[in-house]
Amino acid sequence: MRSHISTARALRRPILINTLPSFYSNLIQALTPDYPRQDATSHTTAAAAHGGERARMTNFGAEQLIHEYQLFREALGEVCDTHGLALSPADWTIIDRSINTAIREAVREFTSIHEDLRHKMAAALSHDMRTPLAVIANGAQLIGVADDLAQAKRLGEKIAANAARLEAMVGEVLDALTTHRGERLPLQLSRFDMRELILLVQREFADRYPAALEMVAIGVEGWWCRDTMRRALENLVANAMKYGDGGPIRIELSTSHGNILLTVHNTGNPLSAEQRGRIFDYLRRERQVPGQAGWGIGLPFVKRAAESHGGSVAVDSAAQTGTTFLIDVPVDCRPYVDDGGRAGGWEAPAAPPALEVAALHRLLE
Known part of the structure; x- marks a missing residue:
């Protein structure tokens, strides 16, 4: 991307990579027989999150956003040729459909960010x-x-x-x-272990939730706003309690390419495609539960918290796999917060890692 897209050359590595590893993993799942994913974009908002983050944190235009997905496909084809991976025509149909759909969803989110502004302004002013x-x-x-x-x-x-x-x-x-x-929340950054914060939230909700509140988390020290990340996680857990089926809620924490991946998963009725597309809208209330008030503010706050840390949030929801909300933010968000809402410069890694092909090898075997 840095060789072919001029606006990508100044991006730091986590911003440059963004959600494409998740897209790659979803593509592997779509190519896996009997896995409940038709293509890399089915029942997930990862592509829209990618387009939204490109709009908020980079100087990309729609043309550059499309170009990076085209480069993704070219790189995939070149690696397959280099390693003798003979994908079938049906596999390439899934790959092409995944990329084409991802382009549409990413560009749609990219262009809609600015269009929403005037509608929210008129509604809020006239009503309140x-x-x-x-x-x-x-x-x-x-x-x-x-x-x-x-x-x-x-x-x-x-x-x-x-x-x-x-x-x-x-x-x-x-x-x-x-x-x-695209403006940010005011963040008070400090260094702490995200796993300890998850434990705190887990204890907070344990007495209020009769089913298991599971946690699978590694220790990760980084720079975030503790209060903001706590509120975001609390909103996701509360949302899982309200709209899940009473089964276990699972909180997971891992790292990938300089980012943390913080997920909250619950079982129950999945979100429809229409709901997934609007779940983070301000004052949007989905699937109202009798006797439980909601103002449509919690999930928009989660979105804003992730974006203010230089990251994004996505939802993946299907009947077979349940509903998972994913917060994807840098381990050290100081450069992205200090740069005032835009991704700053980057430092070249000493040895750029090669593209992993082990997953494709396993698939073909």
């Missing part, structure tokens, strides 16, 4: 601000006809209270808008 504005206008009119100073003072206090309420609403609206504009 009418009441305090009406109170302020009515109070001002009553002051004009007030008989005494005490009455005018009471009306003035009422106007001041609703003005403060309106100011708070403006802050909330701006906060919601920055979610879609």
Whole structure:
């Protein structure tokens, strides 16, 4: 990519690689007989997450986004030829369909980020601000006809209270808008072990969840905002409790290419393709559970938390495999936070790793 796409040359390695290893793994699953995945993009939002992160954190255009998927296919073909891996025409049909679909989903998310902004603004302003504005206008009119100073003072206090309420609403609206504009949460970075944070959240929910809250996590020390990552994980666990079928909830932590992969998995009814596409929308409430209120803020916060750390979030949901939310952020997010929302420069690795082909070897065997 650095040889063929000029805008990729200044990217740090985790941002450059992004979600393509997950796409590669999904492709292996799609090529595996009897595995419940038709292609690398079925029941997952990884491609959309890739396109969204390219829009937020790089200077890529849609053309460069398409080009990198084309380079992915070319590299796959060259490696297969080099190692004598004879994939069948049916396999290449799956590969081509996966890449073509991933391109469409990535470009769709890439272009939609800016389009959503004006719609959210109009809806929030018209709905939330009418009441305090009406109170302020009515109070001002009553002051004009007030008989005494005490009455005018009471009306003035009422106007001041609703003005403060309106100011708070403006802050909330701006906060919601920055979610879609790519701006970041204010993060207080510190070095800690993510596994210890997961243990803390596991203990927090253990008494409230009768089924098992499982954890498979390695110790990973890195630089993140502890409070933000805790809130994000709590939202995912609470979401799994609310919408799962009461079975075990599994939290996993691993590393890949300088990033941590933090997942929360539950069993139960899967999300539909339409729901997967909109699950992270602000104020979107899916599959309402009777007696459990929801405001459609939790998952958008998770998305914003991941993006503010220089990463992304995706969901993978199918009847056979359950629902998994994946947070993918750098182990050390300081460079991505300090660069003010864009991926900064990169340091070339001493020895670039070769493309792994062991999985394809096992598949063909």
